[in-house]
Structure formats: structure tokens, C-alpha cells
Amino acid sequence: MSKYTEDDLKKELETQEYEYGFYTDIESDTFPKGLNEDIVRAISKKKNEPEWMTEWRLEAFRIWQKMEEPEWANVKYKKPEFQEISYYSAPKQKKELESLDQVDPELLKTFEKLGISIDEQKRLSGVAIDIVIDSVSVATTFKATLAEKGIIFCPISEAIQKHPELVKKYMGTIVPKTDNFYAALNSAVFTDGSFCYIPKGVRCPMELSTYFRINEGGTGQFERTLVIADKGSYVSYLEGCTAPARDENQLHAAVVELIAMDDAEIKYSTVQNWFPGDKDGKGGVFNFVTKRGICHENSKISWTQVETGSAVTWKYPSCILKGDNSVGEFYSIAVTNNYQQADTGTKMIHIGKNTRSTIISKGISAGKSQNSYRGLVQVHSRADNARNFTQCDSLLMGNECGAHTFPYIEAKNKTAHIEHEATTSKIGEDQLFYCNQRGIDTEKAIALIVNGFSKEVLNKLPMEFAVEAQKLLEISLEGSVG
Amino acid sequence: MLEIKNLHAGIEDKEILRGIDLEVKAGEIHAIMGPNGSGKSTLASVIAGNETYDVLDGDIILDEESVLELSPDERAHKGVFLSFQYPVEIPGVTTTNFIKTAINAKRKAQGLEDLPAKDMLKMIREKSDLLEMDRKFLSRSLNEGFSGGEKKRNEIFQMAMLAPKLAILDETDSGLDIDALKIVANGVNKLKSKDNAVIIITHYQRLLEYIVPDFVHVLYNGKIVKSGGKELAHELEEKGYDWVKNL
Numbered sequence: 109m110s111k112y113t114e115d116d117l118k119k120e121l122e123t124q125e126y127e128y129g130f131y132t133d134i135e136s137d138t139f140p141k142g143l144n145e146d147i148v149r150a151i152s153k154k155k156n157e158p159e160w161m162t163e164w165r166l167e168a169f170r171i172w173q174k175m176e177e178p179e180w181a182n183v184k185y186k187k188p189e190f191q192e193i194s195y196y197s198a199p200k201q202k203k204e205l206e207s208l209d210q211v212d213p214e215l216l217k218t219f220e221k222l223g224i225s226i227d228e229q230k231r232l233s234g235v236a237i238d239i240v241i242d243s244v245s246v247a248t249t250f251k252a253t254l255a256e257k258g259i260i261f262c263p264i265s266e267a268i269q270k271h272p273e274l275v276k277k278y279m280g281t282i283v284p285k286t287d288n289f290y291a292a293l294n295s296a297v298f299t300d301g302s303f304c305y306i307p308k309g310v311r312c313p314m315e316l317s318t319y320f321r322i323n324e325g326g327t328g329q330f331e332r333t334l335v336i337a338d339k340g341s342y343v344s345y346l347e348g349c350t351a352p353a354r355d356e357n358q359l360h361a362a363v364v365e366l367i368a369m370d371d372a373e374i375k376y377s378t379v380q381n382w383f384p385g386d387k388d389g390k391g392g393v394f395n396f397v398t399k400r401g402i403c404h405e406n407s408k409i410s411w412t413q414v415e416t417g418s419a420v421t422w423k424y425p426s427c428i429l430k431g432d433n434s435v436g437e438f439y440s441i442a443v444t445n446n447y448q449q450a451d452t453g454t455k456m457i458h459i460g461k462n463t464r465s466t467i468i469s470k471g472i473s474a475g476k477s478q479n480s481y482r483g484l485v486q487v488h489s490r491a492d493n494a495r496n497f498t499q500c501d502s503l504l505m506g507n508e509c510g511a512h513t514f515p516y517i518e519a520k521n522k523t524a525h526i527e528h529e530a531t532t533s534k535i536g537e538d539q540l541f542y543c544n545q546r547g548i549d550t551e552k553a554i555a556l557i558v559n560g561f562s563k564e565v566l567n568k569l570p571m572e573f574a575v576e577a578q579k580l581l582e583i584s585l586e587g588s589v590g
Numbered sequence: 591m592l593e594i595k596n597l598h599a600g601i602e603d604k605e606i607l608r609g610i611d612l613e614v615k616a617g618e619i620h621a622i623m624g625p626n627g628s629g630k631s632t633l634a635s636v637i638a639g640n641e642t643y644d645v646l647d648g649d650i651i652l653d654e655e656s657v658l659e660l661s662p663d664e665r666a667h668k669g670v671f672l673s674f675q676y677p678v679e680i681p682g683v684t685t686t687n688f689i690k691t692a693i694n695a696k697r698k699a700q701g702l703e704d705l706p707a708k709d710m711l712k713m714i715r716e717k718s719d720l721l722e723m724d725r726k727f728l729s730r731s732l733n734e735g736f737s738g739g740e741k742k743r744n745e746i747f748q749m750a751m752l753a754p755k756l757a758i759l760d761e762t763d764s765g766l767d768i769d770a771l772k773i774v775a776n777g778v779n780k781l782k783s784k785d786n787a788v789i790i791i792t793h794y795q796r797l798l799e800y801i802v803p804d805f806v807h808v809l810y811n812g813k814i815v816k817s818g819g820k821e822l823a824h825e826l827e828e829k830g831y832d833w834v835k836n837l
């Protein structure tokens with residue numbers, strides 16, 4: 109068989125489209141809708157990937173085909189039509205706008221409330237940025253500093269090319285292709301994401317953030333992130349953006365894998381603000397994420413998340429505490445308003461001796477939304493003296509929303525020490541009147557009460573993120589009391 | 591400053607205030623006394639604009655303007671302050687943060703910039719000293735785990751910070767021991783000027799030993815049944831509330 113060229117493939121795909129009875133003017137860089145082995149191969153080829161990667165994707169695809177979409181989460185939604193999605197499109201060619209005057213004023217108002225700088229506003233809303241000396245030099249200095257320390261921080265596709273040994277060794281070891289329906293799908297079709305490697309004994313001198321990968325732009329539908337902290341190293345990683353991320357892609361299924369070697373520490377912070385749908389629950393992103401980290405001896409992984417967006421969220425950042433004396437932490441704020449649904453929590457798997465985990469979950473529900481905490485604390489038989497402390501607090505606003513807690517505890521070692529505390533409270537009329545009486549209007553009062561409620565988690569965020577996250581909570585709950 | 595005319599107010603179908611007339615001028619201290627359930631706290635809440643209560647008739651005029659259409663925060667910006675009988679707890683929000691938010695909200699309504707941190711800090715020091723407060727309370731969550739007395743002292747601290755035109759103290763004396771009562775009364779007296787006014791709502795005349803009122807009104811069954819000078823408080827204490835029931 110002669111070499112299968114890209115042109116051949118394109119032709120074949122076009123014909124296929126035609127067979128199905130419709131034809132659209134396909135932009136050169138967008139694949140037709142649907143998913144099959146050819147599409148998977150084509151994605152791999154687009155990305156110029158080595159053979160092993162293509163095979164890896166194909167295997168994932170075959171696994172995915174045999175899987176069923178899970179239904180155990182406490183969310184209701186119309187399942188996506190997987191054959192109606194286009195699995196590859198080149199970096200979005202959004203029309204560049206000439207100035208901020210052309211941007212939706214509502215969006216600008218939100219930016220202003222968040223205190224986002226003008227340059228950042230331009231970047232987020234797709235306005236051409238003039239060359240700003242400052243930000244260019246910041247990015248350059250940033251890259252130089254990292255290189256000096258031997259830190260690798262690049263798009264995952266670049267890592268597959270330049271550091272195949274690391275990717276091959278670690279990708280899929282924490283979240284295997286077989287793990288779940290969405291992880292399998294992601295493994296087959298991921299196109300974007302980040303890779304990060306911190307060498308032995310290196311303390312990453314700055315917060316690593318996708319923000320700095322400015323040339324990357326946009327966020328993918330199927331992101332894949334791999335962070336490896338070698339022995340004795342430290343890294344703090346920030347993901348996401350407080351600005352409202354509007355995206356035509358309805359389904360988002362990311363996979364994040366963290367590896368903390370002996371004595372290493374990874375702090376992973378997320379702010380997620382995908383489009384939650386409108387006031388009537390129309391539209392909005394489905395966010396089905398698999399995030400997991402493994403802790404080797406004396407290491408620590410700390411997940412902090414602020415989830416305010418998405419119509420449906422399904423997300424359980426977890427820690428496998430394999431090494432003795434390792435520590436896992438999960439700090440979460442999940443806000444749901446209008447018709448949003450969130451089923452989120454964590455899994456702490458205690459395998460090593462003297463392993464410790466802390467779970468602090470703050471759920472805030474307003475409107476007609478449903479907010480669930482789902483958490484598993486598992487203590488294996490070898491895990492002597494494992495300790496867990498879990499605290500789940502729910503705050504309700506109004507009478508039409510719901511808060512649910514699903515804690516699972518499995519302990520196979522008698523020395524385990526597991527604590528679970530849960531509270532449910534409601535923002536009371538008396539609290540609001542008290543604030544009002546002091547001259548604080550109702551919207552601001554809610555923000556104050558919610559921030560107070562979420563404080564323990566907000567305090568875990570890196571400083572610059574915390575301030576933005578605080579404002580974000582305020583904006584997410586706007587109009588929730590009327 | 592404050593003029594209440596034929597005020598009728600209640601909750602759902604129940605009328606609690608049945609025609610109250612009261613005039614408070616700048617520089618005056620008025621005491622409102624009465625047995626339990628006479629409508630004292632309702633009156634305080636209605637002046638402050640609590641929407642749990644419906645105003646059925648009459649008017650509340652502050653500085654020659656009716657405030658009936660104003661929300662509680664707008665009334666606060668006009669200088670109304672209510673020291674709550676049962677101050678609420680707000681977990682995770684420190685007293686400092688709370689009072690800072692309140693002061694800046696008021697300033698914003700007046701078209702002023704936020705108060706610089708330095709000035710805020712100075713004022714906090716000054717006012718907490720005035721009320722002999724342990725400053726550790728200021729960094730604790732608002733009223734959370736505070737004793738009854740600590741909560742009341744915190745209310746007066748907030749009053750000192752906000753410097754209201756019209757302060758209504760609703761049963762501020764309950765839960766205070768004699769030492770705390772003296773400190774709080776001393777604080778209120780120091781904050782008193784010819785430009786502001788205070789309404790003290792109390793069951794007992796104990797607090798009135800330390801904050802001497804210009805006028806005393808007796809509220810019974812939603813109406814002011816008797817008004818007089820400070821000596822009326824003593825008369826009440828002697829004769830008991832049964833006396834007013836027969837007036």
C-alpha cells in the first residue's frame with residue numbers, strides 16, 4: 109500500500125461526509141464531525157506524532173468504544189452526540205477585532221469587575237495586542253529563568269516531540285486509558301494541554317501558569333496535562349482563568365496527571381469559569397474532568413479549586429498516597445447558580461504508612477441549581493496510622509436549590525483515624541438585614557457572607573489568584589437573591 | 591431630625607404598632623420603655639427599614655424627608671444605626687473587615703473614596719480603646735463565639751465607627767454585667783453631640799442611670815401611652831408595668 113498522505117485522508121473524509129448526505133465547506137484545518145480510527149490517526153498525524161503515540165491513541169479509542177457513559181453522578185443532562193463533534197480544529201481563527209470598542213460591552217463590564225488589565229482584556233476578547241514591551245519581556249525573562257533551572261514547561265504536543273522518554277514513561281500511568289469513559293475519550297483525541305517537569309531538588313521559582321503560554325491561546329476541548337515533580341522538587345501550578353470563558357464547544361473532557369516523587373511537592377490550583385448557560389439553563393459547557401496525582405514517599409499533592417462555571421461539572425481531583433508519610437490535600441469551592449449542576453469532590457487513597465489527607469469542601473448553591481459533594485476516603489490494609497480529616501460545608505441561598513453530600517469511607521486498617529464533619533447553612537434574612545442596616549447592600553452582603561464561608565479555601569490560593577477568585581464568587585452569585 | 595406620624599405596622603395580618611407619634615430632635619436622648627411584647631423592637635426594626643414588617647399607615651420622616659420608600663442600606667447611609675438586641679454571626683468575616691466594608695459602602699453612597707487604610711486603622715484603635723475592647727475580637731469572625739456582653743460591646747463599637755446621626759439601641763443593656771454596662775454607657779455618652787440623637791429601648795431603667803434621657807416614653811400594646819421626663823423611668827420602676835396597663 110502506498111503511503112497514506114494527508115491529501116488522501118482529506119479526500120476520503122470529504123467523501124465520507126458526502127455519503128452521509130450533507131456537505132459543508134470544510135475549512136482546510138477542521139475535521140469533519142464524527143469519531144473513528146481514521147480520525148484518531150489523522151489527529152495524531154496533524155500533531156506530527158511518533159508511531160507509539162498514534163498506537164496509544166488508537167488503543168484508547170478501542171477501549172472507549174466498549175465503554176458506556178457513566179450515569180452514577182447526581183446530574184441530569186442530555187448526553188452529547190459523540191458523532192456530532194468535530195475532534196480537531198486548528199487553533200481557532202477568531203476574527204481579530206481592532207479595538208476594545210468592538211467587544212461586547214457586557215463582557216467588558218465583567219472584566220472591569222474582575223479588575224483585569226487592559227492588555228489582558230484585549231487578549232481574552234480576541235483583540236489584536238500591540239507589542240507590549242512589558243509583557244514580552246516578562247515572558248522572555250520567565251522562560252530564561254525556567255531554562256536555567258532545567259524546568260521543562262511546554263505544550264504537551266511539544267513534549268511528545270522533544271521529551272518522548274518522559275511522556276512515554278508517565279502518561280497514562282496515573283489515569284489509565286481504561287480509567288473511565290471520558291478519560292478514554294480524552295486519551296484518544298486530546299489536542300492541547302501542558303507538560304511540566306521539575307528536576308530533582310529544584311524549587312520552581314514562580315507560579316507556573318498557562319497564562320504565560322500566550323502564544324498558545326484558547327483552551328482546548330480535550331486538554332491533557334502532565335506534571336512531574338522529581339525527587340525533592342516543588343512546583344505551584346495555576347490553571348484556568350477567572351474571566352468568563354465562552355466557548356462553542358459544549359463538551360470538555362480534560363485529563364490531568366500529577367506525579368510527586370519522593371520528597372516532592374505539587375500545588376495545583378484551578379479556577380474554572382466556563383460558560384454556565386443562561387438564566388433558563390440553556391447552553392453551557394459540560395465539564396467532565398479526570399484529575400489525579402500520585403504521591404511517593406514524603407511527598408505532598410495539594411489540589412485547590414474554585415469552580416463557578418459550566419452547566420454540568422463532574423470532577424474529582426484525587427490523590428493516591430502510595431509512599432509512606434505522603435500527604436494529600438483537597439480544597440474546593442463550588443458555586444452553582446440558576447440551573448447549574450455540579451458533582452464534585454475527591455478521592456484520597458491511602459496505601460502507604462502514616463499517610464495523611466485533608467478535604468475541605470465548600471459548596472454554595474443558589475437559584476435552581478444542584479450542588480453535590482462526592483468523596484471517597486480509602487485506607488488500604490498496609491496503611492498503618494493513616495489519617496483523614498474531611499469537612500463539607502454547604503451554603504444555600506433561596507428555597508429552590510439543592511446541596512447533597514455523598515461521603516464514602518472504606519477502611520481496611522484498624523489504626524486508621526478518619527474524621528468527617530459536615531454543615532449545611534442558609535444565608536438568613538436576619539444576616540442580610542444586619543448587613544443592610546450597616547449600609548451594605550444585599551449583593552455586597554451576599555459576597556461578604558460567601559467569602560467568609562469560603563475563606564479557608566480562598567486562603568489556600570496563591571495571592572494573585574485569591575483576589576480574583578473572591579471577585580469571581582461575587583459575580584457568579586449576582587442576581588441570585590432578588 | 592426624626593418624626594414618626596401615626597405609624598401603624600405589623601407582620602402579615604397582625605398589627606403590632608397601632609399609631610405611634612414621636613418626635614426626636616438633634617441633641618436629644620429618648621428612652622422607650624415597656625413590657626415584653628409591647629412593640630419596642632418592632633418600632634426599632636421598622637425605623638431601620640426591616641422588610642419583614644409592613645407599614646400599614648403613617649409616615650417616618652428623617653430630616654424632613656419620608657424614608658418609607660428607602661431600603662435599609664439607604665437609611666443607614668442617611669445616618670440611621672440600629673444596635674441589635676440579637677446581633678447576628680457572620681462566620682469567616684472578621685469584625686475589622688465587616689466594619690471596613692460598612693464604612694466604605696457609606697462613603698461610596700456619599701460619593702467619597704474608600705477610607706485610606708491608615709486612617710481606618712487609627713479610627714479602629716481609637717474607638718476600640720474608647721470601649722475598652724480587647725483587639726483580638728476585631729480579628730475574630732463577627733460575633734461568632736462572642737458572649738452576649740461582647741456582642742453588645744461590638745455593636746457600640748460599630749456605632750462609634752459609623753458615627754450615626756440617629757442611633758437606636760435595642761435592649762443594649764441585656765446581657766451586660768455592671769462593668770460592661772458602665773463602659774458601654776460611657777462610650778455612648780462620649781459619642782453624643784448636639785448634632786445627633788439616641789433612642790434607647792429598654793425594659794429596665796438600669797441603663798438610664800448611666801445614659802440620662804431627656805424624654806421617656808412608655809409603649810404598651812403598640813401605642814405610646816405616656817411620655818415624660820427622666821423621672822418617668824423611676825416611676826415605672828416603682829410602680830411596675832401593671833401600672834401602665836391601666837392607664
